[in-house]
Amino acid sequence: MNASSLFRVEFGRLMRNRLAWLAAALTALAPIAGYSFYHPTFGDSMGALYLANPMLTGGMAGTLLFALLILAALDQPARSGTAALIETIIPPVKMHAIRLLAVLSLAVLTSLAVGILYLPYTMWKLNIVFSFSDYWLAVLLFLLSGPVMGTLAAAMAIQITGRLDVSVLALLAAVIFSRSRWCSQYFLAHWNIPLVSTLSDAFGSAVVWRTAFYSRLVWLCLLGGGWLLSLLCVRQYGKGAAGSLIHRIKRPVLPIFSILLLLLGAVLWNRQPFIDHCPEDWISMETADRFHEHLTTESTSLSVTIDSFLMGTLSGEASWQIRNNSGSPQELYFNLNSGYRVRSITANGEPLPFEDLKNDYIASRELRCTLPADEEISLVITYGGMPRIWNAQERELSGNYISSRGIYLASHHLAPTVAGCAPVEDEDTPVTLTITLPAAMTPVSTGSPKQLSDNRDGTVSWVITDQGTERIQLFAGDYVYKELATGSGMPIQFYYSKKYQSRLENGALELMEQAIAYCTSHYGPRSFTEDKPFKIVQLTAFQFGGFANRSISGMGETYFSDENLGNPDKGPASAEVLAHEIIHQWWGLGATLYDPEDEDWNDEGITVYTTYRLMREIMGEDYARENYTDKWKAVMEDQHASFYQRHPEYLDRLPKRYSNEILASESSANWYDGNALMIYRAAEKAGPQKIDEIWSELYTRQASGSSDMITLKDFLDACGLKKGEVERE
Structure with missing residues (x-):
């Protein structure tokens, strides 16, 4: 029987197998979990929530389900006692290859069916930001990747070990390891489904598609080469894995081709063009003065x-x-x-x-x-x-x-x-x-x-x-330009994607204008002119958070999405980020907070505090207390309860990458929450109006060139306080 006839027979047998239908059905149902409780991405764009998470969840489920299916298919002759009989009719290597091809064909058909099944709902949820090309790329790279990689890995495992139980345990260990903290840091370490941080709704997700395709190619080479090599270990003539390997290695075509695939995968891994090679201890590196x-x-x-x-x-x-x-x-x-x-x-x-x-x-x-x-x-x-x-x-x-x-x-x-x-x-x-x-x-x-x-x-x-x-x-x-009305005469240009025009009618533009008006009235105007206007630009979802630099403020696209702007539970994590980044035009660019004796004293504290004051005026005292001051206190309490905060000597025992993350988290808490809490406590002692006058005077002094920076001592002296009277704790 030739290969095509044998494939038709084997695929027909597979389609009559209830286990195959169960694997396909559960893979089709798995994306539902991605909408609710399993979120492989950590972005909150519409594409991440309603496309990436469901398809990645389906891919993860498909990894296990189709791996179990191929294990059952390859182990079936041994379980039924017909292995010796089948061996006399069809070479085992050929039979294993045909069964793998049949299971992979079912995986392709299942992914196609899932893509068609979820297409209407995804179109409805993504609405104006839906993209057919992005959708089918997600089906191919996120969903189909899992069953394909799981099938190859499981087939390789059972062909080497010859045991169903050992192969199942090895596969489970590989899947668990792929979700570990270590693997989550590296896009090439994701062997079954690709690394996806988020998807952009408006500015394209090319970085995800490129890295996902590249990592799939690497793992197809590695797993494909490993599977070809494992074919040499398929038992025949009563021999074990070693005996079968020695018997078949006399024909060099298969081992040479498998080694070439493995070498190609290794070269692609080593020569990946997307990530730099900065040392892990970069935080302690001293850059030369050129x-x-x-x-x-x-x-x-x-x-x-x-x-x-x-x-x-x-x-x-x-x-x-x-x-x-x-x-x-x-x-x-x-x-x-x-x-x-x-x-x-x-x-x-x-x-x-x-x-x-x-x-x-x-x-x-x-x-x-x-x-x-x-x-x-x-x-x-x-x-x-x-x-x-x-x-x-x-x-x-x-x-x-x-x-x-x-x-x-x-x-x-x-x-x-x-x-x-x-x-x-x-x-x-x-x-x-x-x-x-x-x-x-x-x-x-x-x-x-x-x-x-x-x-x-x-x-x-x-x-x-x-x-x-x-x-x-x-x-x-595809930016749309709008001139913001601030009432101050200062030119403000706002650039945002055409896709978000309807979403910005939900109060976002008003909040931006209120932030500018607040800072202008409380601290003083910025020196922007018609030739050098103040620009606000919407960023891709991959630029998490926002930034302020010279005459530009930027913020991620997700802060304009209806999921964020329409969700009252998110509070300051949504539209208030617009105000925060705009306020940086005053604190960070107009005036700089820095203290050589206190490395945590910087512009973030006064920016967070100003955002709090703005939102208290707009939303009221209860809202501001719940979403700002209570949060600052909770973050600092958690920070000081941290094991590594109380026992810093153990930091040296951690890998540099992890210790750097802990130190960065500690600094972030001090910069944002700790500094804002100090200013808030100073305001409780001096009074909010007095604090406003103090900051206005400090801002004017530096903006006019009378001082190079605002130190913590400058602030405390202006308040008539000593450092011990207001702490970050």
């Missing part, structure tokens, strides 16, 4: 081209006019994303040799070249590649990205930066960026974008100008 007193940047010009939206790659040319006042050759260090490679460097038209230091640090690395002794140097660097993610953020898959629906590139992730070695001359030093984008994308930047030309091929060329720094931040997406 400042060079003889070098000055007079202007910067950047030209960037997106090579592939599918792969997320770019190429560019960065040009600087640099003055060398030393009269002798000087070393120049520059930084760029560790996923980029420099192709050439020229100075005044002459090629320069360069060295890649390969010192990965927070998704960047340094390169070094030697500039000539010329006083005026035109330095040009050509480069290209895919931006990598800092490995400490691998679990979140958060970083700079390029996709067909959104772009975020900043600083050395956009182009090489030399400011650390050759600083800019003054605040008026110009920098320009030229970039071509799809016509559907609108750029938003720290600088001023201006359309250069419509290329009539579906793309538009833009030029972005800025001053004082080469650290341009670039966002691009």
